Amino acid sequence: MTQKILTRDFILCFFAFFAFGFVFNILIPTLPVYLSRLGSNEAEIGILIGSFAVFSLVLRPFVGKALLRIPEKAL
Secondary structure, eight states: OOOOSOOHHHHHHHHHHHHHHHHHHHHHHHHHHHHHHTTOOHHHHHHHHHHHHHHHHHHHHHHHHHHHHSOTTTO
């Protein structure tokens, strides 16, 4: 017995994750321009963007484990 993978729920989840990823990834190239217009220098912008990337990389495994332990509504 084969199951269909392209169900309504699968397609909705796909587009939700796509939209979240798109918004997150569009933020990275536009944030330095915004910060420079606010008066930040290149070193500050580099530190902020670098720390943003490092912390998102470091925190993802912990958030993933927390999502497995804690119900979604509580988190």
